[in-house]
Amino acid sequence: MAPRSRRRGAGPPNIYDVAKLAKVSTATVSAVVNGQDKVEAGTRRRVQAAVKKLHYEPNLYASNLARGRTKLLGLIVSDVVNPFFSEIAQCIRQEAQTRNYEIALSSTQFSRADLVASVRRMIGLRVAGVAIMTTERSEQAVHLLRHYRLPAIFEDVGTVSHTISNVRIDYEGGIFRAVKYLVDLGHRRILFVRSYPTVSSEGTHFLSIRLRTQAFERAVLHFKPEGVQAFKVTCPGPGPKAGFQAMGEALSRYEFTAAIAIADPVALGALRYLQQRGYSVPRDISLVGFDNSYLCDYLTPSLTSVNIPRDKLGRMVVEQLVRQVEEQAPGAALPLETELIVRESATRPPSKRLNRIRTSGAVSGKRKAGDRSK
Amino acid sequence: MAPRSRRRGAGPPNIYDVAKLAKVSTATVSAVVNGQDKVEAGTRRRVQAAVKKLHYEPNLYASNLARGRTKLLGLIVSDVVNPFFSEIAQCIRQEAQTRNYEIALSSTQFSRADLVASVRRMIGLRVAGVAIMTTERSEQAVHLLRHYRLPAIFEDVGTVSHTISNVRIDYEGGIFRAVKYLVDLGHRRILFVRSYPTVSSEGTHFLSIRLRTQAFERAVLHFKPEGVQAFKVTCPGPGPKAGFQAMGEALSRYEFTAAIAIADPVALGALRYLQQRGYSVPRDISLVGFDNSYLCDYLTPSLTSVNIPRDKLGRMVVEQLVRQVEEQAPGAALPLETELIVRESATRPPSKRLNRIRTSGAVSGKRKAGDRSK
DNA sequence: CTGAAAGCGCTAACAC
DNA sequence: GTGTTAGCGCTTTCAG
Numbered sequence: 001m002a003p004r005s006r007r008r009g010a011g012p013p014n015i016y017d018v019a020k021l022a023k024v025s026t027a028t029v030s031a032v033v034n035g036q037d038k039v040e041a042g043t044r045r046r047v048q049a050a051v052k053k054l055h056y057e058p059n060l061y062a063s064n065l066a067r068g069r070t071k072l073l074g075l076i077v078s079d080v081v082n083p084f085f086s087e088i089a090q091c092i093r094q095e096a097q098t099r100n101y102e103i104a105l106s107s108t109q110f111s112r113a114d115l116v117a118s119v120r121r122m123i124g125l126r127v128a129g130v131a132i133m134t135t136e137r138s139e140q141a142v143h144l145l146r147h148y149r150l151p152a153i154f155e156d157v158g159t160v161s162h163t164i165s166n167v168r169i170d171y172e173g174g175i176f177r178a179v180k181y182l183v184d185l186g187h188r189r190i191l192f193v194r195s196y197p198t199v200s201s202e203g204t205h206f207l208s209i210r211l212r213t214q215a216f217e218r219a220v221l222h223f224k225p226e227g228v229q230a231f232k233v234t235c236p237g238p239g240p241k242a243g244f245q246a247m248g249e250a251l252s253r254y255e256f257t258a259a260i261a262i263a264d265p266v267a268l269g270a271l272r273y274l275q276q277r278g279y280s281v282p283r284d285i286s287l288v289g290f291d292n293s294y295l296c297d298y299l300t301p302s303l304t305s306v307n308i309p310r311d312k313l314g315r316m317v318v319e320q321l322v323r324q325v326e327e328q329a330p331g332a333a334l335p336l337e338t339e340l341i342v343r344e345s346a347t348r349p350p351s352k353r354l355n356r357i358r359t360s361g362a363v364s365g366k367r368k369a370g371d372r373s374k
Numbered sequence: 375m376a377p378r379s380r381r382r383g384a385g386p387p388n389i390y391d392v393a394k395l396a397k398v399s400t401a402t403v404s405a406v407v408n409g410q411d412k413v414e415a416g417t418r419r420r421v422q423a424a425v426k427k428l429h430y431e432p433n434l435y436a437s438n439l440a441r442g443r444t445k446l447l448g449l450i451v452s453d454v455v456n457p458f459f460s461e462i463a464q465c466i467r468q469e470a471q472t473r474n475y476e477i478a479l480s481s482t483q484f485s486r487a488d489l490v491a492s493v494r495r496m497i498g499l500r501v502a503g504v505a506i507m508t509t510e511r512s513e514q515a516v517h518l519l520r521h522y523r524l525p526a527i528f529e530d531v532g533t534v535s536h537t538i539s540n541v542r543i544d545y546e547g548g549i550f551r552a553v554k555y556l557v558d559l560g561h562r563r564i565l566f567v568r569s570y571p572t573v574s575s576e577g578t579h580f581l582s583i584r585l586r587t588q589a590f591e592r593a594v595l596h597f598k599p600e601g602v603q604a605f606k607v608t609c610p611g612p613g614p615k616a617g618f619q620a621m622g623e624a625l626s627r628y629e630f631t632a633a634i635a636i637a638d639p640v641a642l643g644a645l646r647y648l649q650q651r652g653y654s655v656p657r658d659i660s661l662v663g664f665d666n667s668y669l670c671d672y673l674t675p676s677l678t679s680v681n682i683p684r685d686k687l688g689r690m691v692v693e694q695l696v697r698q699v700e701e702q703a704p705g706a707a708l709p710l711e712t713e714l715i716v717r718e719s720a721t722r723p724p725s726k727r728l729n730r731i732r733t734s735g736a737v738s739g740k741r742k743a744g745d746r747s748k
Numbered sequence: 749c750t751g752a753a754a755g756c757g758c759t760a761a762c763a764c
Numbered sequence: 765g766t767g768t769t770a771g772c773g774c775t776t777t778c779a780g
Contacts, residue, residue, distance in 0.1 A: 006758060011588050012497070014757055025767040040765060060498040061439040062757030065772045081460045090455050105479065123386070124434040147429050148386060202568060240672045268672050275674040298614045300649040300674065360675050388773055399751040404775060414749060436773030439756050 002230055013054040022050035027099035033058055047143060064126070073101045074122035074130035076115065078197065080107045082238060083293045084263065088133055093315025099322055101128070104249070110197035110238065112138040112205060119144050129153070129321040135197060135206045135238075138304050149252035151324035153317055153331075156207045165331040167313060171208070174338030175215035175260070176222070178288045181304075181340055182258045184224050184347045187286060191231045191250050191259040192216045195242040195266050212262050212290070231256055243269025251277070258286040265291040271299065286346035301344035308338055387428040396424035407432055438500070438651070447475045447695060448496035448504035448660075450489065452571065456482045456612060457667045458637065462507055473696055475502070484571035484612065486512040486579060493518050503527070505697040509571060509580045509612075525698035527691055527705075530581045539694050539705040541687060545582070548680035548712030549589035549634070550596070552662045555714055556632045557597050560722045562709065565605045565624050565633040566590045569616040569640050586636050586664070597697025605630055617643025625651070631723035632660040638679055639668040645673065649713035660720035682712055 019026045021122075023045060026177070031039050032047040033056075049054070071282035073096050077085040085107075093103045101260055105127050108114035109287035115134060119141045122130045129151035137157055145152045145164065153165040160166055182190055194213055196206060197274070220230040231254040235246035243266035250259070251273075267289035274281050281287050281301055289296060316334050323329040393400045405413050408423040413421070423737035424430070431536060438444055447470050451459040459481075467477045467645075478499050482488035489508060493515045496504045506515070511531055513592050519526045520536065527539040534540055538583075546680075556564055568587055570580060594604040603743035605628040617640035624633070627645075635641035641663035648655050654659050655675055663670060666681035697703040 012500070015759095026758075027760075027768080028766060034759090037621070038765065043765080053526065055518065057494055057497040059439065059500060059757050060495075061435040061500070062772090063759075065433070065435040065439055065774090066757075066759040068759085068772060074764080080454065081457065081464050082637065083457075084453045120431055121434075123431040125432060126386070126435070244672070263767090272672040272674060272676075294614070295642075295669075298618070298646040300646060302646075344714060366528075389775095391772080400774075401752080401776075402750060405750090407774085412749065417749080435777075436756090440773075440775040442756060442775085631753090698766050 015264045018050045022046045072127045076106045076118045076132045078134045089308045093312045093319040128325045162332045167334040170338045171211045172215040176219045177340040179219035189256040191256040193246045193261040194234045197238040232270040236310040238263045238268030244273045247273040247352045260288045264289040264291045280345040304343045392424045446501045448501040450480045450492045450506045452508040465684045469688045469692040502699045534705045542709040543710045544712045545585045546589040550593045551714040553593035561632040563630040565630040567620045567635040568608045571612040604624045613639045614643030618647045621647040635663045636664045638663040656721040678717045678720045
């Protein structure tokens, strides 16, 4: 069969066009394009000239198909708009880049069905490995991964196997330190603001939420001797809106002097509710967030929050994944510590009863700027 | 040549494996997998069973290569972590999904080199069309697109051609309304807080920034008869940090009663600076943002901001791109209106001279805020 | 309705 | 060094 050349008059130029123009074989073009050094300088220059002249861009599908393997890592997160996830994605991408891997990103909107679909897509993409940093989880997804023996790494899922790792974020320690910090300041009535990303499913499948909640409960138990009491509210939605509503509900039901939010966006909403109702944070109520997102520094008051070191997480995830891919390293459990970042939003509790403050709280007009309360 | 079957013992199952198991040809498998209806129910069931049994996932590279065209739209933004861009990406993705297109997302970190690289990648991916929603721009990228006759749509770039569209966001109107709003409230000394995403390049290539700045200048000119004076500060960086610094600089240099920030994250930083220094917003200084990001509602005071309707933008972009792809529609200029969303952060200027307020400003307790400077 | 087979554009042995 | 060529896994006419 004569070396096909094509040029049906349309379509982007292919490797044959370049080869013909440079008067070399496609193998040589391929070698040049892929930066191999076994090509003579003169030949190389000719090829490069042809590439430039034709504006040749290799067809990635053909290339990946022929290669039979990819330098691609899949990354699945719950919501790219959420800063927590987008910051993680950013860190992982960066780390992958230094190791010469590309990242295929997929977002699930907290849906388990989307998680499975995303895993499918990653398999279709023949990724070398996949990191699943989602709040929701799915047995089916794990099953698929296992069947394909695809190196994978989860956030918070308990199962470590030969091909599956997971990073264990120390929620327990972080929450404990937050509670301890509040208790040490003198707080005894502490609220936990929890929120599920979706209305359905009762949150059973949102492991990190369950873990954080349990951690809170355990911490409270630990401080029971000092007379600590705990309250909890839950609202659907992952963001500020949920936090806003949740705080509204909490104020109408409980009396507390401090609150811990399960995530910073939730804290943001809670803070807004408090300030809008005329409460001063932290004077009337102390507030602690979780995740230490970039927002914390720029709120007033700046938000005390539990930090999850994203850069370290990114490094760990990519490193471990690459080890699994390239050295057939078995799955492992990777601990990741957390720490409390103290800012302005928590202080000692007010001496007066909260109730008093609440009922006489919302004084000043809501008009413009509902603060300056009390 | 005998129909190859493979099974070298490893690797994911391919279409031959499925065909063999289902005792049909690969053509039939392909038809079933792609949801074509010209397959008999019984055959189909057999195929589906085989697919399930083998956990068959089609190799997307092979499929795209064979197909010769993709249902893929490229989307290039400047920074996925920035809510403005991630919200746009979200809207575009959603819209694309309803039209049965996938989105390949790429982020440039405001770098022109990365922009060109991203366009290259999109071409390598053989996307059907590409939307370039970046702050920076690059002639070289435009050149490539034009050479490939690749349907494209830019944000804010002036050149409309046969294959290239652009959406024209009405910065002019938005800024004008913001300025007018402040002027009507009684402000006469207005600051514009601008920030470039990178230190280099003097911002020449950040069109939307230039457009917004020019719009501000023109609005001020329009209100010159009423005695309006304008000031400008610029800081490097796209986010709150830049806004924070910029406001610091502005306060040390100018006297003003209101400020317009070029983007909400910048406004956030500026707001924080003001509040940390003891200024009350809007009592002492009014502040207006730009983009109307989700944050605006949750800040205290909530932030008055110019809205760019993201959902509409997403719809327009995808619709136009699909028209260019499927009907060879020529490029077009798509106008997108903006509107001022009034919230709490702007009000009438204080009657006293600003200077006086500043020096005696930090009254209320800052307790554990390490500021109170000046 | 189903099967056979010719590519899609590129890579990687293997020869020269 | 460079060229030849057999696939990579799938889609898609075209026969039957």
